[in-house]
Amino acid sequence: MSDHAVASATEPRVQADLACTRLSKQFGAFTAVDQVSFSIPRGAFFSILGPSGCGKTTLLRMLAGFQQPDSGDILIKGRSVLHTPPNKRPVNMVFQHLALFPNMSVAENIAYGLKRNGVPKRQHAALIDEVLTKVHLPGYGKKRIDQLSGGQKQRVAIARCLVLKPAVLLLDEPLGALDLKLREQMKIELKRLQQEFNTTFVYITHDQSEALVMSDQVAVMNHGRFEQVGTPQELYYQPKTAFVASFVGDSNQFAATVQAQTDQTVTTVTKRGVQLQCYSELALPPGAPVTLFIRPEVIQVGVCKPDPVPDNCLAATVLRILFDGARSQIQVQTAEGAVLLAALPQTADFQALTPGRSVYLSWQARQGLCFAATSPQHPGAVP
Amino acid sequence: MNRASFHRNRSQFRLGFWLLLAPIVLWLSLLIILPHVDMVLVSLRERIASRQYGFSLDNYTAFFTEPLYWNTFVRTAVMSIIATLMTLIIAFPVSFYIAKVLSGRPKIALFILCLIPFWVSELVRTYGWMILLRETGLISGALQWLGLAGQPVELLYNDVAIMIGLIYTSMLFMVVPLVTTLDSLDNSLIEAGYDLGGNGWQVMTNIVIPHAMPGIMSGCIVVFMLTLGNYLTPTLLGGKDSLWFTEQIYTQFITRFNWEQGAAFGILLLILSSLIVWLGLKLTKQSFTRVMS
Amino acid sequence: MIPSLSSSRFYRVSYRCYVGLFFIFLITPLLVVAAFSFNDSLFPSLPWQGFTLDWYLGARSPRLGLLHDHALLDSIVVSVQVAVVTTVASLALATCNAFLFEREQFPGKNFLYVLMLMPLVIPGVILGVSILVFSSTVANWFEVQFEVELEALRPGLVLVSLGQFAFITTIATLVISARLRKFDLTLEEAAMNLGASRLTAIATVTLPFLRPALLGAAVVAFLMSFENFNTTLMLVGSEAPLTIAMFDRLREGSTPVLNAVSVLLMLGSACLALGSLFVQRPEKA
Numbered sequence: 001m002s003d004h005a006v007a008s009a010t011e012p013r014v015q016a017d018l019a020c021t022r023l024s025k026q027f028g029a030f031t032a033v034d035q036v037s038f039s040i041p042r043g044a045f046f047s048i049l050g051p052s053g054c055g056k057t058t059l060l061r062m063l064a065g066f067q068q069p070d071s072g073d074i075l076i077k078g079r080s081v082l083h084t085p086p087n088k089r090p091v092n093m094v095f096q097h098l099a100l101f102p103n104m105s106v107a108e109n110i111a112y113g114l115k116r117n118g119v120p121k122r123q124h125a126a127l128i129d130e131v132l133t134k135v136h137l138p139g140y141g142k143k144r145i146d147q148l149s150g151g152q153k154q155r156v157a158i159a160r161c162l163v164l165k166p167a168v169l170l171l172d173e174p175l176g177a178l179d180l181k182l183r184e185q186m187k188i189e190l191k192r193l194q195q196e197f198n199t200t201f202v203y204i205t206h207d208q209s210e211a212l213v214m215s216d217q218v219a220v221m222n223h224g225r226f227e228q229v230g231t232p233q234e235l236y237y238q239p240k241t242a243f244v245a246s247f248v249g250d251s252n253q254f255a256a257t258v259q260a261q262t263d264q265t266v267t268t269v270t271k272r273g274v275q276l277q278c279y280s281e282l283a284l285p286p287g288a289p290v291t292l293f294i295r296p297e298v299i300q301v302g303v304c305k306p307d308p309v310p311d312n313c314l315a316a317t318v319l320r321i322l323f324d325g326a327r328s329q330i331q332v333q334t335a336e337g338a339v340l341l342a343a344l345p346q347t348a349d350f351q352a353l354t355p356g357r358s359v360y361l362s363w364q365a366r367q368g369l370c371f372a373a374t375s376p377q378h379p380g381a382v383p
Numbered sequence: 384m385n386r387a388s389f390h391r392n393r394s395q396f397r398l399g400f401w402l403l404l405a406p407i408v409l410w411l412s413l414l415i416i417l418p419h420v421d422m423v424l425v426s427l428r429e430r431i432a433s434r435q436y437g438f439s440l441d442n443y444t445a446f447f448t449e450p451l452y453w454n455t456f457v458r459t460a461v462m463s464i465i466a467t468l469m470t471l472i473i474a475f476p477v478s479f480y481i482a483k484v485l486s487g488r489p490k491i492a493l494f495i496l497c498l499i500p501f502w503v504s505e506l507v508r509t510y511g512w513m514i515l516l517r518e519t520g521l522i523s524g525a526l527q528w529l530g531l532a533g534q535p536v537e538l539l540y541n542d543v544a545i546m547i548g549l550i551y552t553s554m555l556f557m558v559v560p561l562v563t564t565l566d567s568l569d570n571s572l573i574e575a576g577y578d579l580g581g582n583g584w585q586v587m588t589n590i591v592i593p594h595a596m597p598g599i600m601s602g603c604i605v606v607f608m609l610t611l612g613n614y615l616t617p618t619l620l621g622g623k624d625s626l627w628f629t630e631q632i633y634t635q636f637i638t639r640f641n642w643e644q645g646a647a648f649g650i651l652l653l654i655l656s657s658l659i660v661w662l663g664l665k666l667t668k669q670s671f672t673r674v675m676s
Numbered sequence: 677m678i679p680s681l682s683s684s685r686f687y688r689v690s691y692r693c694y695v696g697l698f699f700i701f702l703i704t705p706l707l708v709v710a711a712f713s714f715n716d717s718l719f720p721s722l723p724w725q726g727f728t729l730d731w732y733l734g735a736r737s738p739r740l741g742l743l744h745d746h747a748l749l750d751s752i753v754v755s756v757q758v759a760v761v762t763t764v765a766s767l768a769l770a771t772c773n774a775f776l777f778e779r780e781q782f783p784g785k786n787f788l789y790v791l792m793l794m795p796l797v798i799p800g801v802i803l804g805v806s807i808l809v810f811s812s813t814v815a816n817w818f819e820v821q822f823e824v825e826l827e828a829l830r831p832g833l834v835l836v837s838l839g840q841f842a843f844i845t846t847i848a849t850l851v852i853s854a855r856l857r858k859f860d861l862t863l864e865e866a867a868m869n870l871g872a873s874r875l876t877a878i879a880t881v882t883l884p885f886l887r888p889a890l891l892g893a894a895v896v897a898f899l900m901s902f903e904n905f906n907t908t909l910m911l912v913g914s915e916a917p918l919t920i921a922m923f924d925r926l927r928e929g930s931t932p933v934l935n936a937v938s939v940l941l942m943l944g945s946a947c948l949a950l951g952s953l954f955v956q957r958p959e960k961a
Contacts, residue, residue: 066865087868087877099866103884112880116871160870403776406769411791414842415798418806425809477698480691483678493699495953500702502945504903506919507938510926511705514712519721521708554702573678604797612799615905619926629801629906636805636910646809649802660797672789 016078017042017200018063018091018168023072025058032058034224035072040168040202040217045194047211048204050221051247056204059221060170063202064093077167087116092161093170097177098153100145106132106156107141113164131163134196136189151182155189162197171203175210187213208248212236220244242291242371251293252340255373258288265311265365268292272336277311277365282372289373296329298367299342302360303349311365316340318357332359419653426646442647452631452648459628460655462542463610466549470557470606471599473550478561479591483570494562501555509619512548513539516620540622548616553609557602564598565591600667604660611656628652706942713935720932731936742936751921752937758833758917759901762840766897767890769841770848774886777849778856795843804910807839832913839907844900848893855889856882895952899945 019039025032032055040046048056061067063074065086074081081089092113101109110128119127132138135155140148148156154174161169171190175183191214194201205211211218212232219229220243228240239245246253256268256276266278268290278292300306306313316332321344328344330353342361344350353359429439446452481493500508515521516538526532538544568591576586592599617627632652635645664671712720716728718738734741742748777789795803808831815829828834859882867877883890905919912920918941922934 064865064869066868085868085873086865087871087873091869093866093869095862095866097860097862099860099862101863101867101881103881103887112867112872113870116867116876164870400776400780400782403772403780404782406772407776407788407792410769410842410845411788411794414807414838415791415794415803418803418810419798421810421813422806425813473698476691477695480695484691486679496699497702499946499949500706502899502949503706503938503942504905504919504945506903506905506922506926507709507941508705510922510934510938511709513926514708514720515705517721519719521722524722551701551705570678570680574680577681608797608799612801612906614801614909615923619923629799632801632805633909636808642809642812645805649805652799653802656797656799672786672793 016040017044017076018202019075019078020063021073021075023059023062023074024070025055025062025067026070031055031224033062033069036221036224036226037072038219038226038229040200043198043200044216045191045201045203045214047215047218048202048221049208049211049218049248050204050206052206054221055224056206056221057172060093060172060202060204063168064091064170065089090167091170092164092166092168093172094154094157094161094174096172096174098157098174100153100157100160102145104145105141106137106143106145106148109145109156110141110160110163113160117164127163131159134162135159135193150178151186154178154186158190158193162193162199166199168200168202171201173205173207175205175207183210190214212248220247222247239293239369242293242373245293245369245371249295250341251295252299254292254294254338256290256292256370258284258286258290258370260286266290266370268370270336270338272334272338274314274334274336274338276368278368278370279366280370284370284372290370291373292368292370294340294363294368296341297343298363299340300362301330301342301345301350302362303357305360306362310362312368313360313362314340316359316361318353318355318359320355321353330359332361334361422646422649425643426650428643430643442644443651445644446647446651455626455628455631456651456655458626459611460659462546462549463607466546466553466610467603467607469546470550470553471603474554474557474561474602475599478558478565481558482562482565483568483573497558497562498555505552505615508552509548509616512544512551512620516544516547539620540624542621544620545617545625545627548620549610549613552613552616553606556605556609560598560602560605561595564595568594596667597669597673600663600669604663607659607663608656611652611659709935709938710942713932713939715932718931720930720935731932738931740931740933742933742940745933748918748921748933748937751916751918754833754915755902755917755919758837758840759898761837762844762901763894763897765837766841766845766848767852767894769845770852770893771886771890773845773849774852774856777853792846792849795846798843800843800904800906801910803843804839804907807835807842807907808910811835811838830913831911833915833917835911835913836908836917839911840901840904843907844897847900848897851893851896852886852889855886859885892952895948899948903941903945 016039021037023033023036034055036059048059050056058067062069065081065084069082076090101112104112107128110131111124114124114127115121128141129138132140135158137152137155137159140152140156145153145156157174158169175186175190178186187210190201190203194214203211203214212235215232217229218232218235220227220235222243228235228244230238235244235248239248245251254270254274254276256270259267259269259275261267261280261284264279264281266280266284267275268278269275270292276292276294278290280290284290300310305315314334316334319331319333319339322329322331322341323344326346328346329341330344331339331341333339340361344353426442427438427440428436429441431437446456477497481490481497485493513520517523518535518537518539520538522538523532523536526536527534572590572594573586576590581589612629614627614629614633617625618630621627628648629652632645632648635641635648660671663669713731714727714729716725716730717723730739730741732741733743735744773792777785777792798806811829815826818824818826818829863881863885864874864877867881868874872880903919905923908917908920909923916924918937922937925934
């Protein structure tokens with residue numbers, strides 16, 4: 001869906017809180033952001049997911065006004081903000097290291113934006129109390145910043161922005177500094193806050209789990225471009241490009257060549273000579289090199305051959321068991337020598353599985369994806 | 384449109400930049416560069432008639448031909464070097480004690496104790512030494528009381544008194560950089576030196592002193608500069624015959640009103656101090672900006 | 677050598693004695709000055725004639741105490757005036773310099789930085805005479821060209837302030853730059869993001885962050901100006917700051933009223949120094 005939706009979304013629409021058209025930014029010879037267009041409907045949680053150096057921070061800083069785009073336009077509530085300095089833009093930002101003012105108390109931090117925006121002083125106390133209650137920190141106004149825990153600082157940083165009721169809240173990997181447990185809690189908390197304030201969130205991260213758990217829409221970014229924009233489910237189950245397929249979720253990847261294609265089912269042969277049925281929306285000529293992606297959790301593991309035989313069925317030997325509680329996997333090797341990871345079923349049959357045992361792996365053709373192995377695809381290159 | 388806004392942004396940035404640049408340029412040019420250029424010009428002229436000046440090197444030849452000037456100059460340089468080295472020798476063990484032997488509260492307390500006398504005016508410190516060293520002073524009195532001297536001893540107005548005063552006055556500027564660099568030396572390096580079979584002297588010369596070299600140099604440079612340019616201490620503790628070069632400058636400017644000669648002396652002293660600083664930096668391969676900041 | 681290594685008792689004791697002697701060396705001159713301010717004698721020297729407060733409170737010559745010595749009191753006022761002007765001016769310029777060197781990139785920056793450090797290695801006497809020479813040149817030129825006499829450029833308090841300002845600014849710049857270097861720029865961006873203009877952001881976020889350094893630099897600048905001798909000596913006119921007044925009296929030989937002034941200076945400096953230490957303390961915690 002995404003490519004098309006993005007293209008049409010470039011038309012300024014009333015319900016879009018934030019829209020960008022053909023936004024580009026160069027640093028010398030390096031293109032940080034390359035012709036990026038998107039629009040975010042009001043009240044959405046929109047994530048930009050990409051590896052470090054993909055241009056997502058530059059994109060966010062352009063939205064906040066700390067960097068000027070070389071070309072393109074940024075529309076907030078349908079109005080171009082290119083000529084609006086950062087302090088006049090109706091966007092607020094939660095910085096990567098939060099940037100809470102250390103010389104001010106929690107309340108003073110929150111009041112800072114109110115003062116700058118000319119909110120009458122007598123309203124401050126009520127507004128601050130209200131927002132602190134909403135972020136579950138009632139009565140914390142008098143605390144100094146260095147008295148807060150990491151999670152509390154997060155909440156103050158968010159409260160400081162949300163009290164200004166911005167059209168869009170930008171979040172620059174704010175969970176990066178937290179430990180794992182706290183990060184899991186904050187994911188849920190952020191989602192709750194977004195729903196409660198009903199504000200558009202633009203969240204950038206390199207952590208796919210953060211993006212998938214919280215977002216309504218995720219844009220996967222690579223080399224300054226959006227590879228795909230879609231719901232977390234779409235990205236996970238219907239990746240449009242090899243990069244998205246490999247970046248979002250885990251996959252067994254194989255280099256292979258196309259033998260034949262009927263409708264969207266492609267018959268391929270891997271380098272080791274294993275024949276596999278895969279799914280592709282695109283027409284792939286016989287002999288074309290492709291990359292196959294099979295997720296560990298779609299692979300059915302059985303001790304005996306399944307009946308009826310699914311599209312793909314491989315006999316394999318267990319190499320080792322990678323125990324990780326509910327996320328346990330097994331590493332297996334086929335007769336041809338191909339090594340795969342498969343999710344370990346949590347049933348009694350497999351409790352006693354030991355290395356060396358024979359198992360059968362099976363999955364449907366629709367559950368394996370293949371992409372042409374030539375140069376990485378861009379949304380624009382897709383016909 | 385886009386480009387125009389970009390340019391406006393740039394020009395705002397430039398305006399702020401010029402506003403920041405203007406004061407420092409005014410300061411440096413009006414109070415540092417032009418005065419020194421003017422001093423060079425004044426030193427290169429002679430008075431022909433009232434308000435009539437001509438170019439001349441006489442002020443410099445006078446320096447080289449008049450033994451008093453020349454001797455004072457060399458004496459000042461040599462005594463400054465001796466004072467610098469003695470300050471280093473006295474300060475090093477104390478700095479080492481503060482930085483490496485002590486820790487925690489006593490360390491901070493002793494360090495502050497080191498600093499506090501230097502918050503007090505140099506004049507007061509020198510005055511203290513005058514009271515101690517003069518004929519009717521404390522040391523003379525103590526010597527008599529102990530029976531080591533039969534009559535009051537005048538300990539002021541000699542080179543030793545000048546030296547004590549100079550060392551005392553400069554101590555802070557040696558102790559602070561030394562403590563800072565020694566503090567940054569990891570104790571485990573000293574332990575490793577011993578562990579590998581070194582004795583105290585070898586560890587000191589092979590590990591501690593090379594590590595402390597930047598601090599030693601920066602302390603020495605600053606102390607040398609301050610000593611060379613000192614006026615108060617030699618005048619008060621050395622009396623009329625202290626023969627310090629800054630006194631010559633003062634005499635030429637204020638007493639004799641011979642500004643041309645005084646300016647030449649000033650330039651010569653500046654050249655000497657720059658030369659020694661430059662030499663010190665070259666010898667120890669330190670950068671001026673790093674040592675001074 | 678260090679506590680973790682064993683050393684002989686003799687070594688440790690003698691090392692401690694050395695350090696002890698060093699501190700006696702440091703503190704004795706100051707104690708002596710302080711003690712003799714209470715000596716009931718016309719001269720600050722032995723023998724000890726008994727305790728008196730005359731050198732603080734005495735109202736009649738020759739036992740003129742500090743509180744009634746109008747010449748000394750006036751010179752203290754002069755010194756304070758000069759020090760306040762110098763401190764304010766050098767702090768203002770030093771703050772600009774810190775922003776220039778820490779925030780801007782421009783060709784010739786390193787050269788300018790080295791130039792900025794120069795006043796540290798120019799002996800104070802020479803800095804004084806060079807400004808004296810240059811200001812006279814300028815004043816003479818104005819006199820010849822326009823027949824105006826610029827009194828400010830003749831030796832006097834204006835020149836004294838300028839001369840002290842010339843080198844104190846460098847020290848203040850180093851102190852403030854060091855602190856500004858530690859500032860997290862995203863704090864300023866956060867302020868702008870919350871609606872502050874650039875100048876407001878600096879005033880409300882950056883300057884409060886610099887406050888300990890500004891206070892520290894102010895104390896250092898004030899003391900350096902108050903106690904400056906070398907540069908001041910060359911530029912002073914008819915009104916003498918305290919150090920010059922004390923110097924003149926010292927050469928003539930004076931009553932212990934000078935000791936009383938010294939005690940006052942010590943107390944003042946100690947208060948300022950300790951005060952600035954306390955101001956900077958909470959920052960580290």
